[in-house]
Amino acid sequence: MAEKKDVVIIGAGAAGMMCAIEAGKRGRRVAVLDHAKAPGEKIRISGGGRCNFTNIHAGPKNFLSANPHFSKSALARYTPRDFLALVEKHGIAWHEKTLGQLFCDHSAKDIIKMLLSETAEVHAELRLETTIESAERHGAGFRVMTDEGPIDAQSLVVASGGKSIPKMGATGLAYRIAEQFGLGMIETRPGLVPLTLDPAQLETVGELAGVAADAEARSGKTAFREAVLITHRGLSGPAILQVSSYWREGQEIVLRLMPDIDIAAILKEMRRTHGKQAVQTALGDILPRRLAQFFADGAKLTGRQLADLSDKTINQLATSIQAWTIKPAGSEGYRTAEVTLGGIDTNGLDSRTMQARAVPGLYFIGECVDVTGWLGGYNFQWAWASGFAAGQDA
Structure with missing residues (x-):
């Protein structure tokens, strides 16, 4: 019964x-x-x-x-x-x-x-x-x-x-x-899942594992503003988890680091007041130091002084930081997905x-x-x- x-x-x-x-x-x-x-x-x-x-x-x-x-x-x-x-x-x-x-x-x-x-x-x-x-x-x-x-x-x-x-x-x-x-x-x-990078990308950004920064993460027309964390597998942190639900394989993620500030304007003012300062040192006052070194290296500006930089070079450097475009390889899947x-x-x-x-x-x-x-x-x-x-x- x-x-x-x-x-x-x-x-x-x-x-x-x-x-x-x-x-x-x-x-x-x-x-x-x-x-x-x-x-x-x-x-x-x-x-x-x-x-x-x-x-x-x-x-x-x-x-x-x-x-x-x-x-x-x-x-x-x-x-x-x-x-x-x-x-x-x-x-x-x-x-x-x-x-x-x-x-x-x-x-x-x-x-x-x-x-x-x-x-x-x-x-x-x-x-x-x-x-x-x-x-x-x-x-x-x-x-x-x-x-x-x-x-x-x-x-x-x-x-x-x-x-x-x-x-x-x-x-x-x-x-x-x-x-x-x-x-x-x-x-x-x-959904709400960390995103992974391919081995070539990880070789480039792997040294940044453990670094977190305030950012706006965008996928298409959808953007979220919270912390981004770089991991040994790719990208995580609240902003990435949020945008992962809108991201589809093959699409790019655009990260606007330190979205509340105008990095180009700050660097130009620092050039005026501290022109002899090295680029990576100046960036280190704006970003976590490992990120500052990463972007200075990427722009081949490590060791150069701010006074040596044209407005165009500063603008390009700021864009690389505030429109950092990354194409994830995939996600970590259901293993770590929250939903x-x-x-x-x-x-x-x-x-x-x-x-x-x-x-x-x-x-x-x-x-x-x-x-x-x-x-x-x-x-x-x-x-x-x-x-x-x-x-x-x-």
Whole structure:
């Protein structure tokens, strides 16, 4: 005999637990299934262990999707302020970093404990280390086969994430279930991911590994302003992770280092006041010293004095720094990607409830859906909002 539940949720991450809480508040009998040993593993490692749990500026403009309007309903119905109220209800200390990013003062585990507490309060059952063998239509509802036996449910919510960080258990299960039930897919690829350089490029910039600088990183018409970090594999740092979601293989990235200042004007003034200063030394007052040496060497100006440089040479040097064009070879892939771009086509889902239009009772939430946020708490807000939306209906 199959066990009976009102709602079965596959995935005990941010979206799945939020959905369980909301469905449980409605008196629904809920079981949350996950093959992992612990719930909320992506929450635990996020934000350097302090969980960037939302962003106060989160809105549709901060998300990528083939349908940019799809996220509007869920994000409007469950806002960053709503989640912050839950955090404060549980007495979790938090702080705001740059650009509206909210973090726990102490540990990401505080968010997991909060979600588990809320889940227990509504008597939603959490079953870890449970293998999902299949999920099928059964009568008016669904039958989920697990290694512990079958469970029948009126509603099935899939919250098992995307392909990013497979070492944390990412499997692509949600996509297989979606395709099984006839839902469309948008091409998936790694997002918020470091970019790699080919061996020839690395030979040129390899000496800069570990150097970080303030920059604007641009791919096509999209640009982000934060730190860029040069690594032994290529480019990383917040600005690169952000722009990686817009970059496609074969395209160039343009870096505007020190975007707040006019490097050419500064060098011309230094030429007037400190003309005997070596070019690399002068640049070292503007850029990290290894970067200064790199650009001086690249322009074959190392050892020359500022007084020897024409306006044209200074302008060319400044352009090499503030329009530094690099063509990445690729990305580090799902191994280090924070999110999966693409996923289940939103045309097949109801934006208000996250229910599959053609399969009543089947819902998809969180990262598996073709809604991907910027770096900085946006993807967690989508998890909370989409989980909330499904929880009101499942």
